Amino acid sequence: MQQRSEITRKRIMEAATRLFANAGYNATSVDQICKEAGVSKGAFYHHFSSKQAIFVALFEDWIVALDDGMKEMHKENIPQTLLYLTNMIPLIFETADEHLPIVLEYWLLAGHDEVIRAAILAPYRHYQDLFAKLIEEGMAEGTLKTINPQAAAQVIVSLAVGLLIQGILDPKGADWQKVASESIQILMNGLGKEDIGLSL
Amino acid sequence: MQQRSEITRKRIMEAATRLFANAGYNATSVDQICKEAGVSKGAFYHHFSSKQAIFVALFEDWIVALDDGMKEMHKENIPQTLLYLTNMIPLIFETADEHLPIVLEYWLLAGHDEVIRAAILAPYRHYQDLFAKLIEEGMAEGTLKTINPQAAAQVIVSLAVGLLIQGILDPKGADWQKVASESIQILMNGLGKEDIGLSL
DNA sequence: TTTATAATACCGACCGGTCGGTATGTTTTT
DNA sequence: AAAAACATACCGACCGGTCGGTATTATAAA
Numbered sequence: 360m361q362q363r364s365e366i367t368r369k370r371i372m373e374a375a376t377r378l379f380a381n382a383g384y385n386a387t388s389v390d391q392i393c394k395e396a397g398v399s400k401g402a403f404y405h406h407f408s409s410k411q412a413i414f415v416a417l418f419e420d421w422i423v424a425l426d427d428g429m430k431e432m433h434k435e436n437i438p439q440t441l442l443y444l445t446n447m448i449p450l451i452f453e454t455a456d457e458h459l460p461i462v463l464e465y466w467l468l469a470g471h472d473e474v475i476r477a478a479i480l481a482p483y484r485h486y487q488d489l490f491a492k493l494i495e496e497g498m499a500e501g502t503l504k505t506i507n508p509q510a511a512a513q514v515i516v517s518l519a520v521g522l523l524i525q526g527i528l529d530p531k532g533a534d535w536q537k538v539a540s541e542s543i544q545i546l547m548n549g550l551g552k553e554d555i556g557l558s559l
Numbered sequence: 560m561q562q563r564s565e566i567t568r569k570r571i572m573e574a575a576t577r578l579f580a581n582a583g584y585n586a587t588s589v590d591q592i593c594k595e596a597g598v599s600k601g602a603f604y605h606h607f608s609s610k611q612a613i614f615v616a617l618f619e620d621w622i623v624a625l626d627d628g629m630k631e632m633h634k635e636n637i638p639q640t641l642l643y644l645t646n647m648i649p650l651i652f653e654t655a656d657e658h659l660p661i662v663l664e665y666w667l668l669a670g671h672d673e674v675i676r677a678a679i680l681a682p683y684r685h686y687q688d689l690f691a692k693l694i695e696e697g698m699a700e701g702t703l704k705t706i707n708p709q710a711a712a713q714v715i716v717s718l719a720v721g722l723l724i725q726g727i728l729d730p731k732g733a734d735w736q737k738v739a740s741e742s743i744q745i746l747m748n749g750l751g752k753e754d755i756g757l758s759l
Numbered sequence: 760t761t762t763a764t765a766a767t768a769c770c771g772a773c774c775g776g777t778c779g780g781t782a783t784g785t786t787t788t789t
Numbered sequence: 790a791a792a793a794a795c796a797t798a799c800c801g802a803c804c805g806g807t808c809g810g811t812a813t814t815a816t817a818a819a
Binding site: 466 | 581582583585586660663664666667668669670671676679680683704706707710711713714716717718719720721722724725727728729732733738741742745746748
């Protein structure tokens, strides 16, 4: 078995994910992670140089997973595509449920650390550009009003971030998928050139 | 002089605000706060029962300040009122600049602590209801489409939260006041019954 | 007004415990 | 046997909170 090392590493990361999500980064000790993973401290520090290191690794893993999930999202037209994206929300909340609180924590650290801030700003701008391109496509295909794509993308991203934050804070406070699709529809009736009969 | 006590308390809170904003809650020790405030640890624990207590006190102060700023916000019509609110953003960023990172931290803690979550959810719902009422007024005065007020309020609050988060993370990444007013206008063209010529 | 009494505000040394990280030894893989 | 993977014991710094005691201020009796 050449995999033993990888298995151990994976177990450590899974344990860390669970504990970080439950109690937060600061409230979770390396010892706890080791215990949860059924692994010694030596093993931990063999795989990760520091506590922060595993945190960063977790975040990067999540970004990759998110990007994968967004690969096949194009629908017949842009409004439909945007609306379709809201269907991903429960999926995101389900599969990445444990990652979300960690992301929030990562944002927090970004506020205090220049390096981390740069790291988190990059994927964020990536998504903003992605949406801006979608808007442009929508304008090209004639389903969207003529509008500043960057500004519109900004609105969408802000909305998404806001919904995400609230979803993290108060998961059972609302049916977030429903809220998200309603929000997009409201937004769309402002963005859409005319009523194009949006439906799920 | 019974004021000595109040002065001390104020100094402690100001010092804590500064340090929390710079380094974050966890990275700031009570000793540091005392040193920054030029006060002993005994004085600190005389005024605040715990480190968490001063954190909560800081948050509550901020909410009160925010509410005060929102007192006189009604304009000639609802869309104008909403648009006007975006003018408050630089003010918020200016006066509450030091509070904002703390707020993010508060959200984070809320995710792990039931009590704190309840405390933060209350004002948040307060604002949601406030906006819902504004929407209803707008419908009544005929400047807004017929729409589910709660859903529309949700969109606005989500948007606001999203903008706030981004503003905290990347204060100089954009002219957030401009972004905010553009966002509201985009949203409004979806909410507004017809083009009513919005302008600042 | 002065003095006695009580209450409040403040001081700073100290403690129990935790935590991230290391040093060193043992087992497993190559 | 050499190297990688893992285990155990331990260190030193730090941190939130306590506590016995001391100023300072308010209240009231003399």
